[in-house]
Amino acid sequence: MGPEQHAMLVSIARRHYLDGVSKVDIAKERGISRYKVGRLLQTALDEGIVRIEIQARGGIDYELSEALRVKYGLRRALAAETPDEVHVHHGIGQVASALLSEIVTRDDVLGVDCGRTLASMARQLHSLERCDVVQLTGMAGVIGQTATDITRVISEVNGGRVFPIYAPYIVPDVHTAQTLRNHPAIRSAMNYYPKITKACVAIGAWTPELSQMYPLLNSADAQRLAQRGVVAETCALTVGADGQRIDAVDERRIGVSDTALKKIPDVIALAGGRGKTRAVDAVLKSGMVNSIVTDTFLAARLLGDRPD
Amino acid sequence: MGPEQHAMLVSIARRHYLDGVSKVDIAKERGISRYKVGRLLQTALDEGIVRIEIQARGGIDYELSEALRVKYGLRRALAAETPDEVHVHHGIGQVASALLSEIVTRDDVLGVDCGRTLASMARQLHSLERCDVVQLTGMAGVIGQTATDITRVISEVNGGRVFPIYAPYIVPDVHTAQTLRNHPAIRSAMNYYPKITKACVAIGAWTPELSQMYPLLNSADAQRLAQRGVVAETCALTVGADGQRIDAVDERRIGVSDTALKKIPDVIALAGGRGKTRAVDAVLKSGMVNSIVTDTFLAARLLGDRPD
DNA sequence: TCCGGCTCTGCACATATGAGCACACCGCTT
DNA sequence: AAGCGGTGTGCTCATATGTGCAGAGCCGGA
Numbered sequence: 102m103g104p105e106q107h108a109m110l111v112s113i114a115r116r117h118y119l120d121g122v123s124k125v126d127i128a129k130e131r132g133i134s135r136y137k138v139g140r141l142l143q144t145a146l147d148e149g150i151v152r153i154e155i156q157a158r159g160g161i162d163y164e165l166s167e168a169l170r171v172k173y174g175l176r177r178a179l180a181a182e183t184p185d186e187v188h189v190h191h192g193i194g195q196v197a198s199a200l201l202s203e204i205v206t207r208d209d210v211l212g213v214d215c216g217r218t219l220a221s222m223a224r225q226l227h228s229l230e231r232c233d234v235v236q237l238t239g240m241a242g243v244i245g246q247t248a249t250d251i252t253r254v255i256s257e258v259n260g261g262r263v264f265p266i267y268a269p270y271i272v273p274d275v276h277t278a279q280t281l282r283n284h285p286a287i288r289s290a291m292n293y294y295p296k297i298t299k300a301c302v303a304i305g306a307w308t309p310e311l312s313q314m315y316p317l318l319n320s321a322d323a324q325r326l327a328q329r330g331v332v333a334e335t336c337a338l339t340v341g342a343d344g345q346r347i348d349a350v351d352e353r354r355i356g357v358s359d360t361a362l363k364k365i366p367d368v369i370a371l372a373g374g375r376g377k378t379r380a381v382d383a384v385l386k387s388g389m390v391n392s393i394v395t396d397t398f399l400a401a402r403l404l405g406d407r408p409d
Numbered sequence: 410m411g412p413e414q415h416a417m418l419v420s421i422a423r424r425h426y427l428d429g430v431s432k433v434d435i436a437k438e439r440g441i442s443r444y445k446v447g448r449l450l451q452t453a454l455d456e457g458i459v460r461i462e463i464q465a466r467g468g469i470d471y472e473l474s475e476a477l478r479v480k481y482g483l484r485r486a487l488a489a490e491t492p493d494e495v496h497v498h499h500g501i502g503q504v505a506s507a508l509l510s511e512i513v514t515r516d517d518v519l520g521v522d523c524g525r526t527l528a529s530m531a532r533q534l535h536s537l538e539r540c541d542v543v544q545l546t547g548m549a550g551v552i553g554q555t556a557t558d559i560t561r562v563i564s565e566v567n568g569g570r571v572f573p574i575y576a577p578y579i580v581p582d583v584h585t586a587q588t589l590r591n592h593p594a595i596r597s598a599m600n601y602y603p604k605i606t607k608a609c610v611a612i613g614a615w616t617p618e619l620s621q622m623y624p625l626l627n628s629a630d631a632q633r634l635a636q637r638g639v640v641a642e643t644c645a646l647t648v649g650a651d652g653q654r655i656d657a658v659d660e661r662r663i664g665v666s667d668t669a670l671k672k673i674p675d676v677i678a679l680a681g682g683r684g685k686t687r688a689v690d691a692v693l694k695s696g697m698v699n700s701i702v703t704d705t706f707l708a709a710r711l712l713g714d715r716p717d
Numbered sequence: 718t719c720c721g722g723c724t725c726t727g728c729a730c731a732t733a734t735g736a737g738c739a740c741a742c743c744g745c746t747t
Numbered sequence: 748a749a750g751c752g753g754t755g756t757g758c759t760c761a762t763a764t765g766t767g768c769a770g771a772g773c774c775g776g777a
Binding site: 719 | 752771
């Protein structure tokens with residue numbers, strides 16, 4: 102292509118894409134037909150003279166996110182860019198806290214699970230509309246990362262009412278569980294579950310290290326569940342590889358039921374790091390959550406169907 | 410703006426600008442109105458999420474070129490990017506040769522003036538449609554840069570017929586000029602002038618160094634012309650600052666007349682370097698040329714109305 | 718010289734798009 | 748309770764735009 106042709110393409114492209122002049126008007130300006138202008142602009146596009154770039158804000162890989170969203174039919178998916186594959190909690194927490202700030206409104210009721218990533222999210226929460234905060238599960242895990250701690254931190258940020266559950270995640274026998282569920286404060290929280298409109302939950306893989314729940318069982322029970330196909334849990338609700346519920350110790354749990362969880366309009370899972378690919382895949386297929394915040398590495402593995 | 414909103418903007422922008430999906434279809438995909446899609450895309454544009462860049466090919470500044478073209482109402486203008494303001498001939502010659510290759514067709518008749526820049530153009534001419542080449546002016550200047558040399562070099566490239574003028578640019582008296590014009594070979598060339606469809610000419614400023622013509626006059630004549638307002642010449646046709654013809658030694662010239670030059674459909678001037686701003690401005694205003702190939706420095710000065 | 722393929726052009730017609738407008742909703746004040 | 752700006756939404760209607768198609772010119776080969 103010669104310089105005259107090139108100059109005309111550049112000039113017309115400028116006029117259209119930068120000055121916003123319509124093709125019809127450009128055609129009038131230059132005394133050519135609008136079809137010709139359209140075709141010249143198409144040429145400019147094909148030749149790479151006009152480049153359209155989507156400049157995503159840093160911190161999130163929107164291409165991976167969108168692919169993930171489509172693959173699992175989610176309401177939203179966000180893949181946080183993290184420095185490496187190990188220290189992903191901070192990044193996921195940051196994105197999740199921004200997400201919460203964005204979507205939580207005054208009359209939401211927010212349900213909260215436990216976990217390291219959720220704790221990071223809560224710590225990074227700068228502002229949040231005042232709303233009720235309900236603890237979705239009993240207490241488990243390291244101090245400062247239990248659902249009770251997270252619930253408290255969030256309520257401190259937004260000044261909302263709190264519905265904590267001062268009770269363990271899993272208790273040794275059914276009777277104790279029933280007793281606890283009848284405790285007025287706990288009952289008050291659990292009665293509020295149907296009102297929850299948004300929830301943040303963690304996803305655990307079925308290993309002692311990658312689940313808050315696994316270590317609470319005796320190892321025989323845990324292994325028996327593994328043999329029955331459990332690969333993941335969220336809110337201590339165990340699921341198999343295809344996302345099907347595998348009823349485990351439900352009657353000994355203190356927390357939201359799977360049916361109640363599914364009725365929450367907006368359930369956001371937070372999960373990242375090595376070893377969780379199959380678990381996240383399973384929970385996303387379970388229908389118990391409709392949004393995911395993860396890291397780019399895990400997102401890529403989910404899309405590539407490669408477990409870790 | 411929160412990550413969800415941002416992700417949606419990015420996702421929609423991708424779909425529209427990269428995948429080419431219409432706003433209506435995107436609206437259907439996402440179950441929202443087309444107005445909303447339009448407004449989201451506008452937001453994405455305003456927020457800088459979508460960036461449209463016009464990637465010009467190197468070697469030419471198309472922005473300056475276009476501004477120049479509009480300012481002088483030219484058919485085309487090209488500002489060559491050159492390493493510095495002194496060695497501009499190579500760059501201008503390169504662009505001009507590419508331009509010639511592009512626009513010259515088999516049944517064009519090409520008229521050629523003399524000068525350093527035109528010589529550079531001719532040397533860099535790789536391929537050119539076969540066409541007749543006519544010398545527009547007598548010989549002047551350094552050997553190898555006369556119109557005769559340039560005409561020959563061009564014809565060697567394209568194998569076309571040549572109409573040279575073996576005669577000086579300017580002769581001492583009217584009689585000699587008339588005699589030469591009646592010489593069969595010269596007459597044959599000059600009779601061909603009305604058939605010329607495209608021409609390349611140089612622009613000289615009215616100083617001994619910056620014009621092929623000035624040194625051919627005795628200094629008294631030259632200075633007298635300067636007093637009459639001559640600031641530039643092309644093809645030894647002198648013009649004043651507003652582009653008006655100032656009849657100088659026309660009867661002693663051997664070359665195309667101003668009326669004949671104006672009748673050529675496409676006259677391309679080549680000029681660049683320091684000290685030529687007023688001269689180029691004048692010639693562009695004269696209506697004798699309708700295209701310019703110059704360097705970016707001179708182009709910028711022409712646009713800034715700053716003489717050098 | 719004729720012919721087939723090729724490119725370029727502009728048309729008709731269906732869609733897509735832009736712009737102003739009215740209306741509903743919301744939080745806030747009087 | 749009523750008033751009231753601000754915001755977001757979808758409407759109508761005039762334009763702008765995309766697409767398939769047919770004709771014109773052009774070129775190379777039979």
